[in-house]
Amino acid sequence: MDRITKSLLNDYQDQFQLENYKEDKLFEMFSSYAVISHYARGEFDIQDVVTGGTNDSGIDGLAFIASGQLIDSVDKLTNLLTKQFQVVPEIKMIFIQSKTSPKFDSGDILKFWHGVKRFLVDESHTRRNKDIEEKAEILRYITEHPLNFESISVKLFYVTTGNYYGVKSETLEGVKQDIHQEIREINITRDVEMNFLGAFEIQKYYKKTKHRPFAKIKFERHVLLPEIEDIEQAFIGYLPLVEFKKLIVDQEGELKKGIYYDNVRDFKGEVNQVNQDIAKTMRSSKPDQLAVLNNGITIVAKKITQSRDMFHLEDYQIVNGCQTSHMIYHYFEEIDIHNVGVQVKLIVAENDQVTNEIIKATNNQTPVKREELLALSDYQKQLEDYYHSFERSSLRLYYERRSDQYAFDNEIKKVRVIDIKQQLRSFTAMFLEQPELSKLRFEDLTKQISGRYFLKNHQHIVYYTAAFALYKLEYFFRNRRIDSKYRKFTYHLLMILKYEINQEAKKPRLNSSDMEKYCNNIIHTLNSDLALNYFHRAIQLIEQLVPDLHNKSIPKSRILAKNIKKAVYNR
Incomplete structure (x- = not known):
């Protein structure tokens, strides 16, 4: 080699x-x-x-x-x-x-x-x-x-x-x-x-997989906006799809990765009414009306180098227009991309807080679910700071409140990055004790636990503990210290783990100061040589309660979680 x-x-x-x-x-x-x-x-x-x-x-x-x-x-x-x-x-x-x-x-x-x-x-x-x-x-x-x-x-x-x-x-x-x-x-x-x-x-x-997004486009029909506080530069204009394609498609014709992750919505498909309207316009005899019928695209870049009408964008993301971009991508082959265009707002901002304000503003103009704006909340920033408070390398995790936040930092190991989905899945299993919900689609999960997560009075250590337990369990799976046949019970194992470690100790409320001691005991144990032993003890309980480990429906059932509770309370 x-x-x-x-x-x-x-x-x-x-x-x-x-x-x-x-x-x-x-x-x-x-x-x-x-x-x-x-x-x-x-x-x-x-x-x-x-x-x-x-x-x-x-x-x-x-x-x-x-x-x-x-x-x-x-x-x-x-x-x-x-x-x-x-x-x-x-x-x-x-x-x-x-x-x-x-x-x-x-x-x-x-x-x-x-x-x-x-x-x-x-x-x-x-x-x-x-x-x-x-x-x-x-x-x-x-x-x-x-x-x-x-x-x-x-x-x-x-x-x-x-x-x-x-x-x-x-x-x-x-x-x-x-x-x-x-x-x-x-x-x-x-x-x-x-x-x-x-x-x-x-x-x-x-x-x-290590490269930040970049693109070079010809943006002829643009206007430079007046000076705006905290904004280095801002442009608005009309961009032909032949140029827009360079922003969203790579050299192999695939949609670029990492350019939508700050966007608070994922692609909704043609089931979404707005997207059906876009498709209708693209299929019509007048696809050029897209520029006036659609709200357009908002792009935030860390850096732009401009030479007349040529713009070189570095580290950019589409913060509004995810749906439009995906729909346009599906119709590139069916329309004249030289004569059809879209409104584009191009903003240069290095400050993350400014970017968050732009995302909130542009995505609040049409209905957006509360959970889709989670990453922009004050609690998220506090949680990110709490993660940073752990200085020991063995305890270091990175909370990615904005997707791709650490993707291009080679000093940070990918497996130590916890995204919002992993955070809520592990929290739901370990502390809400509903592991059967943890494998639902993220949108369905947030509906099921609405009003019970990321509350202002919740102790931050609860979320870190759940994430650290998931990180350790995944480490053991990856390195074949735990048989992969138990992977389908990942979230049930997290639920059991806290009982195995804290034994008779009653689980405090999520807003209680007693949660600090309760969680620190779990963290300390997981960071020791005893961690694997405790996971094996949790597996033993799964084996006692599940007669057929290959039955895929069991982890989805509420019954298993109820039986786990009965078993630990009756010890």
Whole structure:
């Protein structure tokens, strides 16, 4: 393995605190993370995509991506269809095979392809591990409900540490064409890509996960606004979609990552009435009316370099216009992007507080749910500061109240960053004692626990404790100290853990000063060599209460949480 790839592999291992992995397994995870990060929005659990092992069908990584969202279960896919889309615009199936060898061996490539083919035709008699079988359930749902998916694409990646263009041959090109043809003959899709990645290519994919957003656009029809306090510069104008495309689409034609995360709303799909109106305009004979019928896009950048009409944006985010941007993306191929444009407000502001005020103002002009503005609340800032108060490195976590807040800081390990979703899921399980809610869609979760979280009188230590417990449990799962078969009970284990550690101690109210002592005991224990032992004790209770650990419906049931309470109270 060359020095650069080895260095990036070490960086990945360090960022995700992966211990005692052999180099080939680590490279599988590294490759899958680098490739899938290119298509999936936000961070994801690598265990949800890595499939390598015995009976893996020759596939090391497998992911389904629907509109930028990683789909790891049929439930998540059906939720997407009921809550966001009537028809999913596109779903991508991504297959990855990784080799630490520098060779592009046609025999190994064909073995990989045969595994993919068996998966696509759903040869049920083929021996598969549980990871592959769970992915097969998703594929079955897709093929049984074809009207719910506008388009399907298949992307294969064969990754080595070699130089593909140095060994590129007619044989490999022939293999690629044969694979393309055979996939098309399966009649799932005709949109097929077979990609060979060498060291340089996989390095490039991984480096992209570290880059801040940047773009260069020609913004001819703009007006410079008068001087505004705390705003370095501000422009307003009309931007043709051919230029707007440069802001939201990367060189491979995919939606850019990391440019919507400050936006308080995720993409709602065409189920949303506003988006239906945008689609109607785009499909009409007068799509150029978009500029006057739509409220436009607000972009905040940390830095802009201007030369006449050319604007170079660095570290920018779309803080209002997420819905419009996604809808425009889906219609790029159907309209004249040179003669259709959109209103754009471009603001240069380095101050986070100013950015927050802009987000609040621009997103309050149309109805926005309270939970969608959570990241901008005063309590969030206080909680972020509370996290920073832990100076010991072993206790250091970073509360990401704004998504992507720490994404480009290489000094901060990714696994130590807790986002708002992880925070509320762990809190709901551990202290509200409703672990069955923790795996709901985030929007559904916040509805279920509305009025019971992030209250002004809540002790901050409660939220940190829940997050630290989740961090430690995920560490043990990642490093195979706890069997992955218990992963589905993650949130139930958090609920049990506090009882195992504090035993007879009564749980104080969330606003009580007694919560400090109660939580500090949990934190101290989790930061000691006893942590794993306490998680194993929690697992023993799960085993006593759950006769069938493979039953997927049990973690979703309220009954298990009730039985846990009975068991701990009757000791």
